[in-house]
Amino acid sequence: MAGIxxxxxxxxxxxxxxxxxxxxxxxxxxVFDENPEATARFSTFHKVRRYSSMEELLGDxxxxxxxxxxNPESHYAISRLALEAExxxxxxxxxxxxxxxxxxxxxLAAERCLCLAAAPANGLSEAHTAVAAALADIAIGQxxxxxxxxxxxxxxxxxWRTWRSRSGASWPGRHEFEIGCTLEHAGxxxxxxxxxxxxxxxxxxxxxxxxxDKGIGNTxxxxxxxxxxxxxxxxxPVARLTxxxxxxxxxxxxxxxxxxxxxxxxxxxxxxxxHMERVGEPRSLLTKVLGRVEHSLGTTLPFNLxxxxxxxxxxxxxxxxPGFPSQIDFCAGIAAMAEAVEQGSKPFFSGDVALHIxxxxxxxxxxxxxxxxxxxxxxxxxxxxPAGSAPLR
Numbered sequence: 001m002a003g004i005x006x007x008x009x010x011x012x013x014x015x016x017x018x019x020x021x022x023x024x025x026x027x028x029x030x031v032f033d034e035n036p037e038a039t040a041r042f043s044t045f046h047k048v049r050r051y052s053s054m055e056e057l058l059g060d061x062x063x064x065x066x067x068x069x070x071n072p073e074s075h076y077a078i079s080r081l082a083l084e085a086e087x088x089x090x091x092x093x094x095x096x097x098x099x100x101x102x103x104x105x106x107x108l109a110a111e112r113c114l115c116l117a118a119a120p121a122n123g124l125s126e127a128h129t130a131v132a133a134a135l136a137d138i139a140i141g142q143x144x145x146x147x148x149x150x151x152x153x154x155x156x157x158x159x160w161r162t163w164r165s166r167s168g169a170s171w172p173g174r175h176e177f178e179i180g181c182t183l184e185h186a187g188x189x190x191x192x193x194x195x196x197x198x199x200x201x202x203x204x205x206x207x208x209x210x211x212x213d214k215g216i217g218n219t220x221x222x223x224x225x226x227x228x229x230x231x232x233x234x235x236x237p238v239a240r241l242t243x244x245x246x247x248x249x250x251x252x253x254x255x256x257x258x259x260x261x262x263x264x265x266x267x268x269x270x271x272x273x274x275h276m277e278r279v280g281e282p283r284s285l286l287t288k289v290l291g292r293v294e295h296s297l298g299t300t301l302p303f304n305l306x307x308x309x310x311x312x313x314x315x316x317x318x319x320x321x322p323g324f325p326s327q328i329d330f331c332a333g334i335a336a337m338a339e340a341v342e343q344g345s346k347p348f349f350s351g352d353v354a355l356h357i358x359x360x361x362x363x364x365x366x367x368x369x370x371x372x373x374x375x376x377x378x379x380x381x382x383x384x385x386p387a388g389s390a391p392l393r
Contacts, residue, residue: 020331026338067090083114183223201375224368
């Protein structure tokens with residue numbers, strides 16, 4: 001059983017507590033937040049130990065893995081402290097707010113033979129497993145083009161100030177708008193993309209703050225609320241990834257191959273419906289009927305039916321997941337990390353892979369000031385199964 005500790009007890013920490021029950025091999029030793037009131041609220045609600053200081057947490061021999069759930073600006077400092085204290089680290093995204101610091105963390109972890117992994121864990125879902133298996137079977141032929149959507153809708157127009165987590169933490173809307181939707185959300189798509197298709201060779205990107213009035217006053221510090229990137233993967237496919245806070249909500253993934261297509265409805269859903277359509281397969285009766293209706297009316301109907309057959313997912317009926325929309329097994333990444341450490345290997349979403357995802361997300365988010373094309377300086381070995389582990393060097 002691996003001992004873990006949470007640093008940061010804000011809104012996202014309750015997602016981790018909800019899914020901790022899915023992994024009895026993990027034991028929560030305690031929690032700490034720089035805000036004593038936040039620590040007290042969380043520890044009282046969940047009946048877990050609270051540490052009085054970061055030093056007390058890092059000095060606890062029962063803690064093998066520090067789970068960094070602080071705000072993004074604190075990720076680098078907290079992760080570095082934990083690594084220097086000889087603790088493995090699982091960090092919320094991104095690893096750091098700039099590439100140099102992210103590279104420094106990965107280097108430090110490697111030097112100390114420690115594991116540094118990063119969220120999100122949605123790439124460990126049953127939906128992902130089904131898609132990876134279909135691609136491994138070359139079910140849709142050679143993949144040519146991919147569309148990934150991370151559109152969250154106009155959140156800033158909703159009553160977000162009233163949103164609370166299970167333990168009562170407020171949703172940090174102002175801070176989310178300052179960080180920008182790309183650093184907050186691109187990782188959910190990138191975790192799928194790099195695990196299915198490997199490292200990105202080059203990209204072209206654009207980002208902008210399109211709706212400066214978020215109802216919070218000062219707009220000078222707001223991050224981009226729209227970004228789009230075209231990614232060229234070394235393995236061949238091209239992908240378009242969009243992130244936004246204005247367009248209608250969509251977290252879908254569409255994979256187009258020579259012999260068919262695969263559509264994932266929601267990358268935030270562990271059990272998302274996945275449909276596969278092969279070229280030449282007969283269409284369903286309902287699809288045919290609706291096609292004829294559109295033709296007779298001379299207009300496109302305001303909805304799209306799933307095309308092809310629905311892929312079967314593994315049995316997960318007993319899995320505890322947060323409510324809509326974040327139906328992700330957040331602790332799955334920590335569990336995969338703990339298992340890999342015990343076996344002397346490393347989980348896929350660690351080290352060079354975590355760094356690569358961070359670099360791509362930073363490049364997309366920062367594209368408004370730089371624009372144009374970008375060639376990542378990070379990469380990783382893509383010769384092993386995405387959802388498995390690679391031996392430590």
